[in-house]
Amino acid sequence: MTRWFTNEHPALRQFWHPVARVADLGGPGPHSIRLLGDDYVLVKLDSWSVLPAACPHRLAPLSAGKIVDGRLECAYHGWCFASSGTCVDIPAIDSGSTIPPSAHLEAAARVEEQYGLIWVALDEPLTPIPVNPEWDDDGFGLAVIPAQTWNASAAQMADNFLDVAHFPFTHLGTIGDPNDLVVGDYEVVRDGWSFSAEHHHSSKVLYDAQSGETDSFETFHRTMTFRCDAPHHVRLHIDYGDDGDLVLLFFHQPVDDEHTTMYSYALAENIADGRQQPEDHIAFQSEVGREDRELLEQLVMKGVPLDPGVETHTKADKITVELRRVLADIDKLSR
Ligand code: FES
Ligand SMILES: [Fe+2]
Structure with missing residues (x-):
């Protein structure tokens, strides 16, 4: 059977892709983006970050959330995420309780701004962003x-x-x-x-x-x-x-x-x-x-x-x- 190189090829995770024009975003977000067939949220906390689209709690879209004190807060139950994807707060449990490991999100390996665009490499990239x-x-x-x-x-x-x-x-x-x-x-x-x-x-x-x-x-x-x-x-x-x-x-x-x-x-x-x-x-x-x-x-x-x-x-x-x-x-x- 013929193999085709398509937009959802898994090896594309190891390369840089633009995902938005900064001027079109109109602010730090959170914004919905789609890359290689998956949905993500793009948000500027301490720096631009790309996180999975769904909150790990009840899968609410994180694009519906908001930035509070430099963290992304889910609109449903207020779980908060740092730019690294680490879940730093679950308001419904007392502060002495352990945050479950699966509450953390896997952030894209690299996010950078170049040519007025946000560039993302989901895994560590093999090549630099093109030089012009x-x-x-x-x-x-x-x-x-x-x-x-x-x-x-x-x-x-x-x-x-x-x-x-x-x-x-x-x-x-x-x-x-x-x-x-x-x-x-x-x-x-x-x-x-x-x-x-x-x-x-x-x-x-x-x-x-x-x-x-x-x-x-x-x-x-x-x-x-x-x-x-x-x-x-x-x-x-x-x-x-x-x-x-x-x-x-x-x-x-x-x-x-x-x-x-x-x-x-x-x-x-x-x-x-x-x-x-x-x-x-x-x-x-x-x-x-x-x-x-x-x-x-x-x-x-x-x-x-x-x-x-x-x-x-x-x-x-x-x-x-x-x-x-x-x-x-x-x-x-x-x-
Ligand atoms: S679904 Fe996000 S905090 Fe519950
Ligand atoms: Fe042409």
Whole structure:
């Protein structure tokens, strides 16, 4: 039977995933979140903490509770939890009584804030949160693309964002040059749990691509540098020539086997120098994303097959074949 790499793969516990945009949370919580098919509560006590969604007493949702004196208090009978998950108070028993060991919650191993997002590793992570130096570079201006939840797996979305052969077809209405079909030779370089590739191809010039022009448009040769950081975070560095460099970041939250929430950013030199507004990039990237989403959501299986015989690969697909190798390596962690 074919094995599939899906959003609920148990080995994903050992990697970092974004679970919320801090600006969207509106406060310390508690907030409900869903990751790898399970429900959790996200709350900021002494620091951000991710705990199981259900109180161990009568399984009330801890997201209905409140923060009292730096602890999370359950709304039902007032049990209180520290950010470590330790149950520190059960009001209905006198203070000399023992708190049962099963009253304590298992907190996520690591929670951090980076790129305006809350990142979670349920178990001790094997890799760091992806590094993107342009984030702190004044030469790049930021466009925050609103978070979106797609009916696809994170691995499928990474597969799509790394794909070098689909531009003239899926993206004919935006970036795709219909006269540039053949994918030239390129190398993929693996570096531990990451890999990258540089790809040269023809694309519509930025302003024609943004206008959605399909009849008359100018093209130019651009260089795209792809990087994928395990498990399935993608970075694209695009050299737009005179229009400056553009870095696109795609961070994926594997919500459950049917859904992935994508947190995406455009970092652009032409925002920093005032030639474009963040809104221009948000509108354009949202349209490019819509083209991908429309296709991806039609795939019946919400995963990437781990058996190489299920799909057919060509030399144009080297980069997405490497993704499958990384996914296979992640799969081995849990076997
Ligand atoms: S259900 Fe949470 S304290 Fe009882
Ligand atoms: Fe695409």
